[in-house]
Amino acid sequence: ETGVTQSPTHLIKTRGQQVTLRCSSQSGHNTVSWYQQALGQGPQFIFQYYREEENGRGNFPPRFSGLQFPNYSSELNVNALELDDSALYLCASSPPTGGADTQYFGPGTRLTVL
Amino acid sequence: AQTVTQSQPEMSVQEAETVTLSCTYDTSESDYYLFWYKQPPSRQMILVIRQEAYKQQNATENRFSVNFQKAAKSFSLKISDSQLGDAAMYFCAYRKAYGGATNKLIFGTGTLLAVQP
Numbered sequence: 001e002t003g004v005t006q007s008p009t010h011l012i013k014t015r016g017q018q019v020t021l022r023c024s025s026q027s028g029h030n031t032v033s034w035y036q037q038a039l040g041q042g043p044q045f046i047f048q049y050y051r052e053e054e055n056g057r058g059n060f061p062p063r064f065s066g067l068q069f070p071n072y073s074s075e076l077n078v079n080a081l082e083l084d085d086s087a088l089y090l091c092a093s094s095p096p097t098g099g100a101d102t103q104y105f106g107p108g109t110r111l112t113v114l
Numbered sequence: 115a116q117t118v119t120q121s122q123p124e125m126s127v128q129e130a131e132t133v134t135l136s137c138t139y140d141t142s143e144s145d146y147y148l149f150w151y152k153q154p155p156s157r158q159m160i161l162v163i164r165q166e167a168y169k170q171q172n173a174t175e176n177r178f179s180v181n182f183q184k185a186a187k188s189f190s191l192k193i194s195d196s197q198l199g200d201a202a203m204y205f206c207a208y209r210k211a212y213g214g215a216t217n218k219l220i221f222g223t224g225t226l227l228a229v230q231p
Binding site: 040 | 159160205207217220222224
């Protein structure tokens with residue numbers, strides 16, 4: 001059983017550019033959540049995907065969007081990058097049984113916006 | 115809206131000693147889950163322990179245990195026999211049980227734990 005993986009590990013972009021981050025969920029997990037963790041802060045929920053549809057969103061503008069694919073892997077897209085988008089982006093996957101099931105986090109992508 | 119507060123930005127403990135990390139939360143829900151996550155310098159968020167709000171018994175996982183006080187909305191983590199590998203940032207997190215994005219975790223700001231040899 002493979003864990004949650006994310007790519008790339010690090011990324012540097014400039015203001016106004018667009019970025020795509022990728023996440024492969026753990027085997028058998030059909031729900032993926034994305035979080036933004038600014039330096040020195042706790043992660044903030046961006047959105048959640050279940051069976052290829054967004055079914056929950058945090059307080060993030062529409063320029064943050066996502067996709068989930070039939071194999072349950074996921075992408076986070078951010079358009080018109082701003083300096084404040086510099087952060088660690090974490091994805092987490094969880095199994096379909098719900099309840100208090102553990103969410104398994106990936107190692108994150110460190111995005112720097114210059 | 116639910117909130118999670120960790121009032122201790124940094125804590126330090128001697129190896130083999132016991133340390134308690136504090137967490138309070140606010141919610142109007144009666145059923146929810148609480149978690150402690152550990153984030154070492156490798157950045158990988160690792161679940162340490164979880165508590166279902168409907169269970170009165172405090173959760174324990176080996177050297178880790180919690181003191182869950184539902185009425186006081188308090189959820190502290192006790193680490194016994196501290197080891198050097200316990201050094202990390204610890205986050206308290208809340209998740210509601212029903213409705214909407216039930217996988218949404220609300221995190222506190224974290225407590226950085228140092229373990230002194």
